Amino acid sequence: MTSLLLQKGRYPKALLQPTVDYILKQQFEDGCIPWYRGDKADPWDHTEAAMGLSIAGEFSAAEKAYQWLANQQLDDGSWWNHYKDNQPVCKDKRETNFVAYVATGIWHHYLIAKDNHFLALHWPMVAKAIAFVLRYQSAQGEIDWAVDEQGKGLGDALITANSSIAKSLECAINIAHTLGHPTAHWQSARANIVTCLKQKPERFDRTWESKARYSMDWFYPVLTGVITGDEAVTRINNRWHEFVEKGLGCRCVADEPWVTIAESCELTMALLAIGDHARAVNLYSWLHQFLDTDGGYWMGYQFRDKVVWPEEKTTWTSGAILLAADALTEHTAAAKLFTENSDITYIDAALNLRQKNQRSAAKALRAD
Numbered sequence: 054m055t056s057l058l059l060q061k062g063r064y065p066k067a068l069l070q071p072t073v074d075y076i077l078k079q080q081f082e083d084g085c086i087p088w089y090r091g092d093k094a095d096p097w098d099h100t101e102a103a104m105g106l107s108i109a110g111e112f113s114a115a116e117k118a119y120q121w122l123a124n125q126q127l128d129d130g131s132w133w134n135h136y137k138d139n140q141p142v143c144k145d146k147r148e149t150n151f152v153a154y155v156a157t158g159i160w161h162h163y164l165i166a167k168d169n170h171f172l173a174l175h176w177p178m179v180a181k182a183i184a185f186v187l188r189y190q191s192a193q194g195e196i197d198w199a200v201d202e203q204g205k206g207l208g209d210a211l212i213t214a215n216s217s218i219a220k221s222l223e224c225a226i227n228i229a230h231t232l233g234h235p236t237a238h239w240q241s242a243r244a245n246i247v248t249c250l251k252q253k254p255e256r257f258d259r260t261w262e263s264k265a266r267y268s269m270d271w272f273y274p275v276l277t278g279v280i281t282g283d284e285a286v287t288r289i290n291n292r293w294h295e296f297v298e299k300g301l302g303c304r305c306v307a308d309e310p311w312v313t314i315a316e317s318c319e320l321t322m323a324l325l326a327i328g329d330h331a332r333a334v335n336l337y338s339w340l341h342q343f344l345d346t347d348g349g350y351w352m353g354y355q356f357r358d359k360v361v362w363p364e365e366k367t368t369w370t371s372g373a374i375l376l377a378a379d380a381l382t383e384h385t386a387a388a389k390l391f392t393e394n395s396d397i398t399y400i401d402a403a404l405n406l407r408q409k410n411q412r413s414a415a416k417a418l419r420a421d
Contacts, residue, residue, distance in 0.1 A: 057341045058334055064384035068341075071348025072371045073109040076102050079368050080114060084121030085139065088367045089349075093135040093142055096122060097151040098369035100158035101315075105372035107162045107387070108379045115162055116171060122155055123178045129204065130181030146199040146207065150214035153186045153221035155179060157390075160224035163231075164387035176232055183225045186218060187242050194249030195256040209260045212250065213269040219246045220277035220391070250279050266307045268296045268316055276323040278394045285327045296320075301356055302339055310357035314340050314350050318373035322380045325392040337377055350374055 057065060079102075080086045086102040087094040103118035125132055125139070131152045133141035156179045163172045189197040189206045197206035198214050222243040226236045249256055251274075257264075264270045271292050274280040280288055295307045302317035304310075317340055324333035343351045349366030379388045 058338050059378060059381040060334070061381075061383050064378060064382040069109070069375060069378060072344070072350065072374055073106065073111060073348075075348035075366070076105055076368045076371050077111065077114055080118070083124075083139070084114075084117030084119075085136070086118055086368050087137075088369065089365065092365075093137050095135050095151060096132040097148075097154045098367065098372075100154050101372040101376075102368035103372070104158055104161050104387075105368075105375035107165050108375045108385055112162075112166050112168075119155075119159060119162065119171075119175055119178075123175060126178055126181065130183075130185035131200075144202045146201055148199045148214065149186045149189055149196050150198070150211075150217040150221070152182050153218045153225075155182050156221045156225035156228060160228050161387045161390055163228070164390065165385045167386075172228060173232060176228065176234070179225055179228055180234075183222065183239065186221075187239075190242060190245065191256070193253055193256050194245035195253070196246065210257050211264060211270075212257050213264070213267070213273045215246055215250055215257070216273040216277040216279050219243055219250070219279050222246070223278065223394070224390075247279050250274060268303050268305060268307070268320070271296060272303075272320050272323040275326055276319055276391055278326070281326075281394070286329075289323065289327055289329070297336070298356060300339055301354060302336065305353070311353055311355050311362065313353040313370075314343050315352070315367075315370045315373040318377035319391075321377040322391040325380050333381065337381060340374065 057068065059065065076086065079089050085094050086099045088098060099118060099122065103115045106112075106115040106118065122132070125136065127133075131147045133144055134146055134148055134151060135142040159172065159175050159179055162168075186196060189200060191197075195210035195215055196218055198209060198211045199207045201207060222239055226239050226243065229236045229239065272289065275285045275288060292307075296304045297320075298304060298312050302312035302314060303320045305313045305316055317336060321333045321337045324330075324336065340350070343354060343361070345351060345366060347366070348371075350370045351361045352365045352367050352370050353362055354360070355362040376391070379385050380392055383389070
């Protein structure tokens with residue numbers, strides 16, 4: 054299959070079941086989901102694959118994946134960057150957006166499974182992870198991209214990573230709100246990240262060359278709800294032709310002849326976030342030429358040499374395929390997680406204000 058056009062209510066279960074099975078075959082009995090058998094696992098990509106399992110209704114496997122994270126969490130709330138055989142591959146750094154992403158996964162699963170016990174069970178893990186991440190937020194709002202083995206921040210910040218953290222904080226706030234825990238501190242931290250990303254570009258890429266040539270720096274602020282409305286539309290349109298290779302997908306880097314399937318899926322969702330359904334459907338339709346016979350999707354394609362590269366079928370690529378399919382078809386209750394602002398504390402506040410205004414209007418009408 055080389056193309057697939059999706060629309061609301063038409064989730065391609067038969068097509069995607071082999072991809073779900075592919076993730077399940079890579080998962081270990083203890084719940085760990087490596088990139089593929091024989092390779093490493095990392096907290097962010099492990100979570101992305103678990104989200105794919107939740108979409109497919111594989112709740113037991115997804116919950117085992119989150120329990121693996123709970124079992125591996127360090128006392129300070131973090132995880133090492135990479136694991137193999139449940140041991141850290143190296144301890145030189147821990148990336149803050151990797152740590153925060155567990156909140157996105159936990160909230161995503163709850164939206165689909167509606168399991169209050171699951172949410173309460175993993176609240177301590179989420180709370181500890183977010184507390185760890187926020188230790189590295191500066192007074193200017195940005196969060197260090199990583200910390201070393203001793204817990205010292207590495208002194209610079211990434212646009213993509215901070216955008217991801219902003220979404221994870223949104224999800225953590227929703228979890229806390231649902232369970233009746235206070236959220237003011239997290240709301241303030243998220244607001245500071247968003248303000249920094251939008252108004253203080255000098256706080257990012259301070260000690261290395263700008264990452265603006267990477268597509269994720271382009272679309273992640275839109276995907277994660279940091280930039281919205283007309284500003285988001287303009288941002289996507291301004292660099293579309295730099296990053297999108299017609300008939301193939303989204304480049305990882307603007308000046309490299311390489312498209313990646315996962316980033317193309319994420320861009321698909323960013324397009325849905327700005328209401329560009331036509332381009333989202335079209336972009337996603339190109340990706341299924343990279344589906345292999347075992348249900349896995351190749352990570353990327355080098356179109357100058359016309360070769361699959363690298364020759365890896367990662368579970369997180371499969372997870373991204375499932376996330377984009379869900380967003381396009383609105384198959385599950387989590388389908389709009391990356392396409393709409395879902396901070397229920399803000400939604401509740403807006404609802405309360407609207408109800409207050411309605412009561413005031415009714416009172417005034419009775420007085421007349």
